[in-house]
Amino acid sequence: MCETCGCGQGSIPVKITRPGEPEANEHHHEPHSHGHHHDHDHSHDHDHPHDHDHSHDHDHSHDHDHSRQRLIRVEEDILSKNNLLASRNSGYFEAKGVVALNLMSSPGSGKTTLLELTIKALEGKRPVAVIEGDQQTLNDAERIDQAGAPVVQVNTGNGCHLDAEMIRLAVDKLELQERSVLFIENVGNLVCPSLFELGEKHRVVIISVTEGEDKPLKYPTMFEHADTCIINKTDLLPYVDFDTELVRKYALSVNPHLRIMELSAKTGDGMEPWIQWILDLKP
Amino acid sequence: MHELSIAISIVDTVIKQAEAASANHVSEVNLDIGLYSGIEFQSLEFSLGVAAKDTILEKTAFRINRVEPVAECPSCHHLYTPDRVFSHCPECNKPGIRLIRGTELQIKSLLVEQNE
Numbered sequence: 001m002c003e004t005c006g007c008g009q010g011s012i013p014v015k016i017t018r019p020g021e022p023e024a025n026e027h028h029h030e031p032h033s034h035g036h037h038h039d040h041d042h043s044h045d046h047d048h049p050h051d052h053d054h055s056h057d058h059d060h061s062h063d064h065d066h067s068r069q070r071l072i073r074v075e076e077d078i079l080s081k082n083n084l085l086a087s088r089n090s091g092y093f094e095a096k097g098v099v100a101l102n103l104m105s106s107p108g109s110g111k112t113t114l115l116e117l118t119i120k121a122l123e124g125k126r127p128v129a130v131i132e133g134d135q136q137t138l139n140d141a142e143r144i145d146q147a148g149a150p151v152v153q154v155n156t157g158n159g160c161h162l163d164a165e166m167i168r169l170a171v172d173k174l175e176l177q178e179r180s181v182l183f184i185e186n187v188g189n190l191v192c193p194s195l196f197e198l199g200e201k202h203r204v205v206i207i208s209v210t211e212g213e214d215k216p217l218k219y220p221t222m223f224e225h226a227d228t229c230i231i232n233k234t235d236l237l238p239y240v241d242f243d244t245e246l247v248r249k250y251a252l253s254v255n256p257h258l259r260i261m262e263l264s265a266k267t268g269d270g271m272e273p274w275i276q277w278i279l280d281l282k283p
Numbered sequence: 284m285h286e287l288s289i290a291i292s293i294v295d296t297v298i299k300q301a302e303a304a305s306a307n308h309v310s311e312v313n314l315d316i317g318l319y320s321g322i323e324f325q326s327l328e329f330s331l332g333v334a335a336k337d338t339i340l341e342k343t344a345f346r347i348n349r350v351e352p353v354a355e356c357p358s359c360h361h362l363y364t365p366d367r368v369f370s371h372c373p374e375c376n377k378p379g380i381r382l383i384r385g386t387e388l389q390i391k392s393l394l395v396e397q398n399e
């Protein structure tokens with residue numbers, strides 16, 4: 001299932017590591033053998049009753065002596081494999097009573113800092129676990145480990161997003177407790193992660209007041225696919241030129257159903273609604 | 284750069300399909316990609332070249348049909364061409380946007396050559 005993660009191509013393998021482990025075990029996806037020995041377990045019966053308005057009648061008269069041309073209808077969603085694995089993950093989470101949250105933002109918006117504080121705030125109230133996604137380094141996993149939560153680091157190499165397969169492999173290394181909340185910190189990037197479902201129950205997009213108010217307009221796909229938006233670093237509001245009402249307006253214009261919370265992961269101001277929301281989450 | 288992962292996924296799927304059909308050659312792959320799918324077209328075209336290299340699709344023409352967005356008003360079901368943001372229904376002026384077209388990421392069909 002290397003097709004959707006982009007690894008292998010760039011030759012940097014995906015690594016999945018727990019802090020304190022001696023060697024990261026490299027997960028060499030079978031390096032893009034392009035289809036020769038994949039098991040093909042889902043049958044495609046192409047009898048969709050769509051009206052295909054553009055008829056491809058390719059009767060170019062090539063002189064291929066012994067062959068003839070044939071049009072094969074495929075109608076396969078390019079992301080369907082990832083989506084299938086994502087729904088397997090979400091089935092697994094449901095069976096375990098686990099709620100998974102996919103946290104996405106630009107680099108440096110404060111995902112890890114927010115997680116550190118959240119882990120402390122949830123201590124004794126609800127079990128948590130974390131999957132950290134970064135292209136390189138174990139730094140974030142070490143911060144989470146320090147904060148006291150079980151964590152697995154996924155290094156995507158040059159992959160710019162997590163995918164459902166990486167989550168499955170990472171979950172294998174976590175002993176998820178019943179009723180826990182699984183936080184997945186995606187690779188810092190507001191584009192690609194929005195296309196790849198992981199099996200999460202909620203998608204949380206984080207922006208900070210040091211970024212432009214027009215982020216929701218520049219990255220509408222991300223804000224459309226999220227259900228919750230955190231505006232972080234509100235402690236810096238007195239020092240920056242950031243119009244919170246404007247960013248709310250932009251975000252809601254892209255996605256009117258977005259749940260928006262403002263907080264500072266540094267001072268802890270505004271954390272209560274976020275923590276309460278997490279405590280109320282049902283698997 | 285997710286265009287590369289998408290391109291690899293396309294190439295792998297097409298090869299599987301071509302093999303299942305015992306095709307000698309794939310001359311064309313027709314893709315439907317929505318203008319609001321989150322894909323950058325130039326980057327996808329480039330990535331398809333990279334992904335197809337050294338495979339049986341090296342000489343295949345990838346035809347990308349860019350699907351224009353269509354929105355349906357959640358209130359009055361009017362169909363219209365949406366603006367990405369600040370979308371109000373031009374008919375009833377209620378806010379909200381539901382895309383019914385424009386987010387496609389689909390392999391539609393292949394044109395293959397088979398032995399008689």
Ligand SMILES: Nc1nc2c(ncn2[C@@H]2O[C@H](COP(=O)(O)OP(=O)(O)O)[C@@H](O)[C@H]2O)c(=O)[nH]1
Binds near residue numbers: 111114188232235264
């Ligand atoms: N002033 C301020 N700084 C913050 C806040 N949250 C995070 N930071 C800082 O922003 C930087 C990036 O934070 P980090 O959590 O690593 O971001 P990530 O890349 O999204 O995981 C760090 O220097 C944090 O200390 C906040 O609420 N206020």
Ligand SMILES: [Mg+2]
Binds near residue numbers: 111140185
């Ligand atoms: Mg981080």
Ligand SMILES: [Zn+2]
Binds near residue numbers: 191286
């Ligand atoms: Zn990307």
Ligand SMILES: [Zn+2]
Binds near residue numbers: 356374
């Ligand atoms: Zn309307």
